Amino acid sequence: MIIIPTINLTMAATIAVLYAVGFYLLLSRSLMRVLIGVVVLGHASNLLLQLAGGPPARPPIIGTDPAAMADPLPQALALTAIVITFALTTFLLALGYRSFVLVGHDEVQDDVEDRRIGGQKADPVALESADDDPPDDSDDPSSDRIASTDDDVEAAATGERERP
């Protein structure tokens, strides 16, 4: 068995390019690109897993010289990983399709609620009462708020209600 599986320069460059491209695609807004990025990253990590076993050698099938045999474990792990990546790819593909059907395009939208909070101009959401809120953005689908009937603070302070 090989003791030092130092990854050679060619393979290191390949890994670097694959990861970089995968990351680059992953950071885009188009879901299809993200998906392709995931596939590329999957290839990259499977390749890396296989390389972690050591440099090229004979297939690990009994009959060859064990000393010249490739490390079988990373192969088995990579095989499992390939299947899993495949499963995830198909799922993401379906999700992308579904998104396309529902939204009409396949770009990842920003979160509406986050944007609303980000757009608040430091208007604190008051703690004590439900009634002194800053007005919501108009694009809030549920903005037809119910008017509240709050009583007079002064009346509260004089404790009229305690009278039986």
Next chain:
Amino acid sequence: MAEPDRADPDPEQAWDGPRQPWLLNGDCRGPRHRSLLLEITTRAVFPTVLVFSVYLLLVGHYGPGGGFSAGLVAGLAFVLRHIAGGGGDLGSGRAVRPPTVIGAGMAVGVVSALLPLAFGLRVLESAKLGAALPVLGAVEVQTSLFLEVGVYLLIVGVVLELLRSLGSGIERDLEESGERARQ
């Protein structure tokens, strides 16, 4: 399945189109989608590939192959058949439905993990089974083959499911939304 093409009145388009489920069972697609050459090829190749996949399944212990690759090969045979015969060909109610195949594969896999318990072995422990079969003589089988079979079944089921959803499902969506298939 909606089949607007079937009643295509244009005789010039339809005169040489096959009208019966001639080569493959299942519903007959509209002639515009059919390709004689592909159907014949599929007809010839399909059983062969299936047999090859079973071979891969059995040989997995001794060389490249195994339940996973075998299942994929069988799955690709179904893909070919889907492309040639269309979605109506597969899983339209007559055949076993794909989720059942998947579930069965999963069940076989898990049961094969638990079965050794019945024989006083540990979970997932494998053993050699020897049996004297009438024609083949003494056959030795490693019980881990059951897991391989589970994997095989499951993969075939998964591919069938993909064909049903991504294949036929999207095709139907396309037809319903009036778009034309690009490929």
Next chain:
Amino acid sequence: MSTVITLPVLLPMLGAAVTVVFARSPVLQRVVGVVVLAVVAALAGVLLVVADGSGPVVAELGGWAAPVGIALVADRLSALLLLVSTLVTLAVLVYAIDQRIADYGRGTASTTFHPMYLMLSAGVSLAYLTGDLFTLFVAFEVMLTASYVLISRRTTATRVRAGMTYVTVSLMSSLLFLTAIAMVYAATGTVNLADLAGRMDALPAELRTVLGLMLLVVFGIKAAIVPLHFWLPDSYPNAPGPVAALFAGLLTKVGFYAMLRTQTLLFSRDEPWTLMLVLAVATMLIGALGALAQNDLNRLLSFLLVSHIGFMLFGLAVFDAESVGGAALYAAHHITVLATLFLVSGLITRRTGTVALDQMGGLVGTAPGLAVLFVIPALTLAGIPPTAGFVAKLALLEAGVGAGSGPVAVAGVVIVASLLTLVALVRVWVRVFWGEPRPALPDDDPDDEVVVGTAATAAPMYAATAGLVAVSLAISVFAGPLTAMTDRAGVDLLDRGPYRVAVLGDAP
């Protein structure tokens, strides 16, 4: 015993297969789901008792001794979290089943819900029990893929974005995990955790740090550590009610468990971990402040979830037996309390028809039972005595103040974060339960899983929620034996010896 330990993984998988094959029978699906989870919970209880009494339970799968085969290990930590998680999973299942019955009637089967739910449970069990880094990856994938399906079960135009965020970020973490495994194997030549512990020690310290940080980032995404947490508040709140409860309860804690396990077993350290202290502070504060800025009940809870991950990180950062045990206890209580709060939020939403805090009010008069169901977990989360949250927080504080000036300062941040948590929860109370009662809003989406109105809320949904509240109270009542056990768990984790001996035999 070695059989018992495999069943929490295999039984739910078998159940999933059965529920798919017999998908046409909703009754069978429900029975299988509940029975399987109940059995798993019982087994987890047995495992906990045995692991606490006579050391880690190990199963050598297929009869192959580790590291040749995969070992499943149930020590105190994993058995405890397994037990609590399964109880939560069971309660949420009961809730979900009854919600479905209330909304769709008894006869409707669900093709995906039950199988996916059981697979998720199997994945979680496997993640807790595995003693193998690669199997941990597989377990994560089983769990996460099932969660992808569950979160995208009712994709609408608004929800599909949340599903995207969740799936994409999780996929990235999975791929980074795979990368990290490759790196670990490249450096050490093994993926068995117990075996790795020895081989890691032989690596140069700097390279060990590299691997440790890599695994930290990988699990940190799942555990939602700041700055890896952004995805969580954007995705969980949009999942269907019970699913959100399950995710909030379990998934982040599985991530934290993995972090706790790998960091203690593989990367021993003698003093508090400064980087982790910093991350803990950031997580606690940014999460709590995030909660204060929300108007959506579920988002508010999601931010609190993030904030309290910081509490556990604090325990990990201090890195002594007491603190690590405290973190384990905190995780266990946190699983129940977050799930409960999300279920309560679901009940509130069913009553009011909205998740917007400024659209609700007056529930204390119209739904006093719900008020009680909210108050107890809310106090628990805020760590107000005598709840379980207090006990767990106390364990962390005690460990922290004994560990030097850095941890003492962070203990102060724990106090601040607790106060902010309370402020956020008081806001919920004031806005939801106090004030003028308001009419339920018309249901925005009449055929989704939320049906507004009390009549459509089945009593078992309340019962399931109350059951979880009871679990959380039980943690408080039995704090004595529990803390004693988590203390022992902490000692084991840092000692590493018992785990390695149990897996590899006497001469690791």
Next chain:
Amino acid sequence: MLALVLAHLVLAGLLPMVSARSRPAAFAVAALPPSITLLWAFSQTGAALGAGVTESVPWAPALGLTLSFRLDALALVMIILVSGVGAVILVHCIGYFAPDSPQATRSAALLLAFAGAMLGLVLADDLLTLYVFWELTSIASFLLVGQGGERRAERRAAVQALLVTVFGGLAMLLGFVLLGEAAGTYRISEILADPPRGGLVTVALVLVLLGAFTKSAQLPFHPWLPAAMVAPTPVSAYLHAASMVKAGVYLVARLSPGFADLPVWWGPVVVVGLGTMLVGGWRALAETDLKKLLAFGTVSQLGFLMVLLGAGQRTAALAGTAMLLAHALFKAPLFLAVGTIDHATGTRDLRKLSGLRTALPGTAIAATLAAASMAGVPPLLGFVGKEAAFEAFVSEGGARGYLLAFGVLAGSVLTVAYSARFLWGAFAAKPGVEPTAVRHPPGALLTGPIWLCALAGLLLGTAYVLVDLLTEPYSALYPDEHGYHLALWHGFNVPLLFTAIALGGGLLLHRARGTVDALSHHSPVDAQRGYRATVEGVSRLAVAVTGRLQAGSLPLYLGAILVTFVLLPGVAAVLAGQWPVDQLVYDSVLQVPLALVVVVAALALTRSHRRFTAVLLVGVIGYGVGGLFIVDGAPDLALAQFLVETLSLVAFVFVLRRLPSHFTERRATLRSRLPRLVIAAVGGLTVAGIAVVLSAARVGPAAVSAEFVRLAPAEAGATNVVSAIIVDFRALDTVGEIGVLFIAAAGVSSLVLATRYDTRRKRRSGGDEVRSGQNDPEHEREVL
């Protein structure tokens, strides 16, 4: 003792069942446990004044969490307040709440629960036990002040009370833990026996004091107490006069014997206490609401008590304990009297009240008696206490002694003034104000408790020996310097002079109320505004931080993850810097062309704008990687890779049929793409770099590969080692793997097949909304 506490709590839980039948009965039942507790405590007097009665129940011993209780002299005094006054107030409640009042049900249960928590607090002999009950009282107070939460003032007051006290409570918890860590125990009696010292103990004590100050409404945290006056008056009388607000004072009294020699302890206590006494008294002179007047009076008195009990000397402690008792006995009846007035006339505004002296003579006399005790008029208990207080500081001498003596004197002048203002405001016939009509004459249930408390003050004042007996054991914890004892008459001395000055000065101040009124409305600092600003500031900070960080954009989130990944392990790897020296360019020549194909395809991928091209390029990468697997000696892997790649291509093509042929993303400028490019490139280099470094650092041969090769043919019956690993050695991975496939397939069909059941409808806002067809029964049937 735990049983007594639990009895309160359990009965409180059951009380709503009683309330359902009769609300007055609920209060009557609720009054039972405190009464029984009081009787029990009296029955233990002998032991309590001696060694004390202890009980200890372990809860979580691993954390030092033990429910330890101890009944000693100080606790006994507190029980008189908590249970004795509590029972009296609960009886008053029977008459106060209308039989159909919705507040009654809630209040009865909560008051009883509160009584239980408070009882636990005063009996606790363990810091953590004390903390447990401490927070429980905060919660009970929150719910009692907030009631149904229908009105904003109630909500605000409840929230403010909760936040302020819990803020202090949490700080105190940290202080307790630090203290416990330093002392090695949480047991109060053990800590006091051997008080720890050291750097962290200082911090701990400051934190503990923070808790005490917030709970006892000391400067600058006091505004919550006047605000809490929106609660029903009996609640105010019980929580915010007699018992809960005493918790902070009580805590200081508890710990002072161990720590009062430290400036960090007595310094803040004395300064804050004195300040609170003066500010509270001054503010009381400006109030027109009788209840708020009393509330500020309470604030002032709490400051006074704080000074006495935290000063750390015997006479002051004696005075403090007596005043503790006296305060409960005069403040509770005063509150109850206000409640009775409110109940009878419908107002408690002193500008509207007139002539009640004649209309409600019974209430007036009892209230006068109580107010006189508050003002320190002999022979009432208040006088006895205040005498001792003056004596304590006068005889102490020195800068601190005189400062305190004159400070307390000034406070006492204010006390007399607001006592007079109260009596005048409540009962006097005011010129120009027509006599207030009494609509509901108060019954015996309302006035009886007032009389009881007021008379108790008188009785104990004359029977000062009893009080001395009760307070002596606690003050004996300090060294006895002068042998002072409580008494009505100590001869003509400075304290008596002080009392005279206080009474005279206070009455003069009351006469000059017009001027005082005008002055006292100009307050330079407003603590309430400080609270508001803090809460709003935190909210604003929350919105600012969250709005900035939580951008809602998925690419940004992924970018953050990637940057973290680059920064943490990447930087660590650079620092480690162990690049291998023996790295080859390639191991096998075949790797070079294959790698080239993969790299070129990957780079082309970033520039492709057609989806189909992109998918094809991915295919090229996949097959290229498969080729590399063959070169590496992994035929199984290569086979799987080719098959999977093919199937993926098919799946992609299936989906691409529906999608537009080009990516819809706007073509970004280089400038906007640059950060992405840089992060991605650095990320790729980081991964590759770490991989090389780590692979070169391999510490030994692969752990089990040789074993696999050895075992595969013999034990697993396979010559293909990889296959043996997959289905035998690591079969569980395979089971998990098919599980993933199983899930993914189910997910795919659920997602894709739902599409045809989607329905579109118009939204109110105009746009189309697509409703999901998933879960549609038809859809479910099809997925089946």
